[in-house]
Amino acid sequence: MAVSAMPTEDKPRVVLSARGLRRDFGGFTAVRNVDLDVYDASVHALIGPNGAGKTTVFNLLTKFLQPTDGTIKLNGVDITKTPPDKVARMGLVRSFQISAVFPHLTVRDNVRVALQRPNNLATQFWRPMSALDRLNERAEQLLASVGLTKEQDQLAADLSYGRKRVLEIATTLALDPKVLLLDEPMAGMGQEDVSVVSGIIREVARSRAVLMVEHNLSVVADICAYVTVLQRGEILAEGDYATVSADPRVREAYMGTEEG
Numbered sequence: 001m002a003v004s005a006m007p008t009e010d011k012p013r014v015v016l017s018a019r020g021l022r023r024d025f026g027g028f029t030a031v032r033n034v035d036l037d038v039y040d041a042s043v044h045a046l047i048g049p050n051g052a053g054k055t056t057v058f059n060l061l062t063k064f065l066q067p068t069d070g071t072i073k074l075n076g077v078d079i080t081k082t083p084p085d086k087v088a089r090m091g092l093v094r095s096f097q098i099s100a101v102f103p104h105l106t107v108r109d110n111v112r113v114a115l116q117r118p119n120n121l122a123t124q125f126w127r128p129m130s131a132l133d134r135l136n137e138r139a140e141q142l143l144a145s146v147g148l149t150k151e152q153d154q155l156a157a158d159l160s161y162g163r164k165r166v167l168e169i170a171t172t173l174a175l176d177p178k179v180l181l182l183d184e185p186m187a188g189m190g191q192e193d194v195s196v197v198s199g200i201i202r203e204v205a206r207s208r209a210v211l212m213v214e215h216n217l218s219v220v221a222d223i224c225a226y227v228t229v230l231q232r233g234e235i236l237a238e239g240d241y242a243t244v245s246a247d248p249r250v251r252e253a254y255m256g257t258e259e260g
């Protein structure tokens, strides 16, 4: 069943969709019968108690895991068998982990390195200086859009944990994704950083789809238009936050674990 709780008029476009997703590990089925539609210009949360299958679904959608069964489409193109690097070039990008931020480069150089990939400058033998200038401009814009202008000359290693995660989002945005998948973007952050990153994600989703696995339910309530709740590998509920949080089955699934 696909998400049905969005407004009927001006229904946004589906950019990423999965049907009948299943993943077995040996004899254990971690994910089954998962149908999911992710809409353009919106934030969609994948939530559920520990072990529900969120990470597995995330890895299936980003092609880091191959489904045992089911199909995945990106903008209508079947990507079920497409490798992750090709899928990334098609616009479906997952956030890198902090380990992918180069600690001994400045904040600005981290973004410049990331920007070289889509522009393919890294592989060009001869580069006009104007190309690098364009990179600088774009790096500055990106850093400004995530509020890292002040820190641009600092080494990434010297940033706080929360700021490192913001830098990680900036390097991901450098790839200009059409669909951005974030794995627990708020994990380990203090409230102040959570508010900043929530604002960034909301802004980022004005022009692209964002799907995020998130444990922080107040963040989900605050910025996610669509919510899919997983339990034991299957979809338990879906809709907007008000709808799913009022669902007695969802309350029961969360009882004793976490409450938003």
Ligand SMILES: Nc1ncnc2c1ncn2[C@@H]1O[C@H](COP(=O)(O)OP(=O)(O)OP(=O)(O)O)[C@@H](O)[C@H]1O
Residues within 6 Å of the ligand: 025, 028, 030, 048, 049, 050, 051, 052, 053, 054, 055, 056, 057
């Ligand atoms: N590589 C694997 N081999 C065997 N079992 C796995 C593997 N990866 C995940 N599982 C199992 O699949 C189930 C779902 O795991 P998954 O990590 O997707 O859940 P999750 O919702 O992301 O949990 P958490 O919130 O704790 O991160 C769990 O029972 C887990 O033990």
